[in-house]
Amino acid sequence: MAIRANPKLIEELEPYGAEDVMKCYHCGNCSAVCPFSADPYVFPRKPMRYLQMGLEEKLEGQLDPWLCYYCGECSDQCPRDAEPGETMMSLRRWLTSRYDWTGISRLFYRSWRWELLAILLVAVITAVAFTLFGMSQGSLSDYDGPNAFLPSSAIHIFDWVLAAVLLAFLLSNAARMWWFTMGRDKDLPKSPGSYISSAWMLPAHFLTQMRYSQCEHKGPWVTHLALMLSYCVMLVLIMFFLAEMASGPSVDWRVHVLGYLATAGLVVSSILFLRNRMKKSAAQYRHSHESDWIFLSLILAVALTGILQHILHRTGLDAAANVTYIVHLALVVPMLALEVPFSKWSHLAYRPLAIYLAQVRATALARARRGDGKQQPSAEQAAPLRTA
Amino acid sequence: MPEPRTGVFICNCGTNIAKVVDCDAVAEAAAGMPGVVVARSYKYMCSNPGQEMIAQEIGDHDLERVVVAACSPRMHEPTFRRAVETAGLNPYLVEMANIREQCSWVHDDGARATEKAEDLVRAAVMRVAYHEPLERLSVDMCPNTLVIGGGIAGLTAALELAGAGKLVYLVERQPGLGGNVARVDLTAPYLDSAPDILTDRITRVVEHPDITVMTNSELVRLDGFVGNFTATLAVNGNDGPGEERRVDVGSVIVCTGYREFDASRATHLGYGKHPNVITSFEFEHMLRQGRIETKEGRLPQYVAIVHCVGSRSAEFHGYCSRVCCMTALKYAHEVKSALPGSYVSDVYVDMHAFGKGCEDFYRRSAEVKTLFLMYGKGEHPVVRRADPGDDCEMLITVDEQLSGETIELPADLIILMVGMEPREDAESVTRLVNISQDKDGWFIESHPKLDPVATTTDGVYIAGACQSPKDIPDSVAQARAAAARILGKIAKGKLEIDAMFAEIDQDRCSGCRVCNEICPYSAIEFDAAEHRSHVISALCKACGACVATCPSAAIKARHFTDEQIFAEIAGVLG
Numbered sequence: 031m032a033i034r035a036n037p038k039l040i041e042e043l044e045p046y047g048a049e050d051v052m053k054c055y056h057c058g059n060c061s062a063v064c065p066f067s068a069d070p071y072v073f074p075r076k077p078m079r080y081l082q083m084g085l086e087e088k089l090e091g092q093l094d095p096w097l098c099y100y101c102g103e104c105s106d107q108c109p110r111d112a113e114p115g116e117t118m119m120s121l122r123r124w125l126t127s128r129y130d131w132t133g134i135s136r137l138f139y140r141s142w143r144w145e146l147l148a149i150l151l152v153a154v155i156t157a158v159a160f161t162l163f164g165m166s167q168g169s170l171s172d173y174d175g176p177n178a179f180l181p182s183s184a185i186h187i188f189d190w191v192l193a194a195v196l197l198a199f200l201l202s203n204a205a206r207m208w209w210f211t212m213g214r215d216k217d218l219p220k221s222p223g224s225y226i227s228s229a230w231m232l233p234a235h236f237l238t239q240m241r242y243s244q245c246e247h248k249g250p251w252v253t254h255l256a257l258m259l260s261y262c263v264m265l266v267l268i269m270f271f272l273a274e275m276a277s278g279p280s281v282d283w284r285v286h287v288l289g290y291l292a293t294a295g296l297v298v299s300s301i302l303f304l305r306n307r308m309k310k311s312a313a314q315y316r317h318s319h320e321s322d323w324i325f326l327s328l329i330l331a332v333a334l335t336g337i338l339q340h341i342l343h344r345t346g347l348d349a350a351a352n353v354t355y356i357v358h359l360a361l362v363v364p365m366l367a368l369e370v371p372f373s374k375w376s377h378l379a380y381r382p383l384a385i386y387l388a389q390v391r392a393t394a395l396a397r398a399r400r401g402d403g404k405q406q407p408s409a410e411q412a413a414p415l416r417t418a
Numbered sequence: 419m420p421e422p423r424t425g426v427f428i429c430n431c432g433t434n435i436a437k438v439v440d441c442d443a444v445a446e447a448a449a450g451m452p453g454v455v456v457a458r459s460y461k462y463m464c465s466n467p468g469q470e471m472i473a474q475e476i477g478d479h480d481l482e483r484v485v486v487a488a489c490s491p492r493m494h495e496p497t498f499r500r501a502v503e504t505a506g507l508n509p510y511l512v513e514m515a516n517i518r519e520q521c522s523w524v525h526d527d528g529a530r531a532t533e534k535a536e537d538l539v540r541a542a543v544m545r546v547a548y549h550e551p552l553e554r555l556s557v558d559m560c561p562n563t564l565v566i567g568g569g570i571a572g573l574t575a576a577l578e579l580a581g582a583g584k585l586v587y588l589v590e591r592q593p594g595l596g597g598n599v600a601r602v603d604l605t606a607p608y609l610d611s612a613p614d615i616l617t618d619r620i621t622r623v624v625e626h627p628d629i630t631v632m633t634n635s636e637l638v639r640l641d642g643f644v645g646n647f648t649a650t651l652a653v654n655g656n657d658g659p660g661e662e663r664r665v666d667v668g669s670v671i672v673c674t675g676y677r678e679f680d681a682s683r684a685t686h687l688g689y690g691k692h693p694n695v696i697t698s699f700e701f702e703h704m705l706r707q708g709r710i711e712t713k714e715g716r717l718p719q720y721v722a723i724v725h726c727v728g729s730r731s732a733e734f735h736g737y738c739s740r741v742c743c744m745t746a747l748k749y750a751h752e753v754k755s756a757l758p759g760s761y762v763s764d765v766y767v768d769m770h771a772f773g774k775g776c777e778d779f780y781r782r783s784a785e786v787k788t789l790f791l792m793y794g795k796g797e798h799p800v801v802r803r804a805d806p807g808d809d810c811e812m813l814i815t816v817d818e819q820l821s822g823e824t825i826e827l828p829a830d831l832i833i834l835m836v837g838m839e840p841r842e843d844a845e846s847v848t849r850l851v852n853i854s855q856d857k858d859g860w861f862i863e864s865h866p867k868l869d870p871v872a873t874t875t876d877g878v879y880i881a882g883a884c885q886s887p888k889d890i891p892d893s894v895a896q897a898r899a900a901a902a903r904i905l906g907k908i909a910k911g912k913l914e915i916d917a918m919f920a921e922i923d924q925d926r927c928s929g930c931r932v933c934n935e936i937c938p939y940s941a942i943e944f945d946a947a948e949h950r951s952h953v954i955s956a957l958c959k960a961c962g963a964c965v966a967t968c969p970s971a972a973i974k975a976r977h978f979t980d981e982q983i984f985a986e987i988a989g990v991l992g
Binding site for chain 1: 720761763769781784785787788789790791813815818820821823824825826827828
């Protein structure tokens with residue numbers, strides 16, 4: 031059955047950053063140089079071809095873009111300057127907008143003005159709401175204690191409600207991702223066992239990003255891992271130890287030693303990434319989408335306001351600390367509420383999920399082949415997620 | 419048997435011959451052969467001392483014949499002919515025995531190789547005894563040239579020759595000059611205007627006092643030989659009874675060009691069935707009119723260009739037509755600049771971008787977002803009408819090679835890049851000017867690499883796409899090359915003709931005309947009044963076909979007489 035090509039699709043992808051893909055003439059250097067490209071996931075060449083031809087459904091069903099960490103080797107080797115690495119990045123943005131059923135992601139990726147406006151709106155609402163809440167039940171001059179302006183118990187409840195909402199968005203989007211890449215593929219053999227046997231990959235890749243470490247240059251992996259682990263540590267502290275974090279002015283070292291480490295990790299790694307993007311120091315930093323700048327700037331601003339708030343509270347300037355807390359929340363809430371389900375931060379879920387699903391898919395295919403008795407699966411077919 | 423005073427010279431060729439053949443032994447054996455008065459072996463016979471030795475021995479021993487046993491005559495026969503000539507001997511009284519390529523290089527057994535070398539030398543000694551002194555002929559070179567075809571090649575050749583002050587007759591069958599280039603809009607890869615290139619040349623040709631342009635005219639007969647042709651032309655033959663005109667020319671350049679492949683033969687592409695499937699030439703016409711539109715007058719949203727229509731296929735022509743790839747890229751540029759909102763797809767087999775500036779042009783075509791789709795050699799895209807509700811007129815099914823997917827491509831206008839093929843009258847042209855065609859029908863050059871514009875008929879040259887598909891720069895280069903070859907001959911004034919040719923004994927000729935038909939060079943004329951055939955020595959290549967055919971044994975090939983050949987056979991058999 032012939033598939034309808036759509037020459038217009040490329041125009042749809044351009045706002046996501048895929049500006050040079052039509053220059054590609056399929057020499058295959060990009061896929062040859064990529065440490066992860068292996069059958070059945072041959073990239074960047076194959077997704078680039080689908081994109082050029084406008085095979086929309088094929089593209090939607092691809093896990094390949096998530097298997098790429100954008101080390102930039104492919105773009106450096108490309109004889110046509112078709113920017114395969116950036117094309118993969120653009121496809122990840124586009125796929126994010128496809129997985130998102132609300133359409134908000136599409137709006138953000140196609141217009142940074144909308145994204146900024148939404149962030150601003152959420153920030154203002156957050157600031158006003160928390161200010162009114164603080165004034166209604168506490169005193170601006172108290173940071174903690176019975177009269178605290180923003181008592182940790184209340185914030186704690188808010189955090190959990192927000193987390194539940196975000197998780198709902200993220201899970202529904204992830205379900206759509208599963209449907210596009212696995213569920214609706216009639217040719218894919220059903221193999222529930224492989225979902226279980228590969229389940230370990232989900233937390234393992236989430237926490238270690240072990241595939242990323244197989245790229246030739248280790249620097250980006252280290253920085254990325256530092257950012258991710260710092261974020262996770264901070265998340266755990268806030269979700270489970272907010273009361274200990276907020277107490278003071280003495281420093282509770284049981285939680286704060288981790289807090290300081292995580293804060294340092296966030297500040298240093300976000301500054302490093304911002305600097306690399308400003309200097310365009312390597313292929314993966316040459317083309318920055320507006321969503322990249324917004325995301326990194328938000329992280330840095332959240333970390334800095336958090337530090338300031340902490341210092342003010344420890345030095346006894348509670349009123350100033352409370353004002354900073356409001357500003358901090360006005361940044362944290364849009365960062366979480368908008369970036370996690372609808373923009374760049376969503377890859378924290380999609381990438382490990384894709385690695386997991388890719389393994390499930392490959393195992394299912396290999397088992398089906400073995401079941402046919404026609405062909406024994408090769409080592410590569412059984413474990414197609416090639417390691418360098 | 420005559421036994422003229424003969425000298426035999428055995429070359430060692432360094433060690434090339436001497437390492438297998440015992441050259442001194444051969445010299446010794448030669449000394450005892452009939453008529454041999456001196457036999458010598460030497461390291462390098464072709465060197466200056468070697469040649470001087472031969473000349474010296476001719477004087478010292480009053481030699482009448484010389485045998486040089488060395489390499490192939492193709493290598494050094496001219497050298498030794500010149501050497502004996504300096505000593506006052508007729509150059510045709512030297513004979514070579516090939517004891518290198520045909521002996522030392524192909525044998526290991528020294529003793530038997532030496533024996534064979536002696537046999538070869540004996541054959542040469544016995545043959546040379548029957549050699550006769552021959553004189554080379556010299557004929558006048560008529561400085562006028564006939565150019566057949568008024569396309570870009572013919573116009574260029576005419577201007578080149580006339581620019582050197584020579585008379586040119588330019589015959590063109592069509593009413594106007596310009597050929598196929600006159601049907602083109604812009605040229606690839608620099609997007610120069612074809613009309614600009616052409617108009618200037620046509621004006622200069624028409625106004626040139628030394629060029630006689632005859633349109634609506636054609637060559638009907640060509641008599642004579644190199645330097646001395648008489649061309650019979652039917653002038654204005656297409657408008658009623660033509661006037662016959664005879665012109666004397668020394669050379670002929672055939673620039674008859676090509677015709678385009680008939681796209682309706684490739685039925686799967688729907689040419690003739692779907693009105694918006696058009697050929698590249700029809701699209702050129704559209705471009706020259708200045709508006710790209712469908713037959714219904716709408717601006718096409720999707721334009722598809724299909725390559726290799728009629729070319730590189732087992733079904734039609736196996737060869738590549740060379741210009742279509744870059745012309746297709748040119749279309750992509752022209753469509754994109756005329757209709758910026760349109761989507762251009764290029765459905766190709768392989769992209770041949772070999773010419774100067776072409777790879778850059780290919781890159782730029784990708785940069786203007788042309789979609790390149792590759793179909794397999796031996797396969798073909800299939801065009802069908804789109805379904806109601808589609809946003810396009812037609813759909814092309816392509817087995818796309820780079821993705822491995824079978825896709826349907828939307829199209830409102832489909833341009834077929836029709837290949838080049840020999841003109842329908844190419845065969846009659848070959849008979850008129852006595853040249854030949856290859857398996858595809860293109861005219862054959864004398865040597866594909868070293869003599870690309872000459873033919874096997876002296877004085878007849880080919881230039882442009884009649885020789886094989888080519889673009890404007892290559893056609894112009896060939897036209898100028900042919901003109902240069904002719905000007906070189908004109909500059910010499912006289913043409914020297916090899917002394918080896920066939921002669922017909924007029925007393926023995928029965929006028930049966932068998933030889934007239936057999937001669938591959940049309941070198942034998944029949945004199946109806948005398949009822950005898952005779953050889954035009956300037957055209958004869960001494961192939962010997964007529965000699966073997968003549969039922970009256972009336973034909974003799976000079977330098978290849980029966981006595982010479984029988985003596986050689988006797989010699990080699992010892």
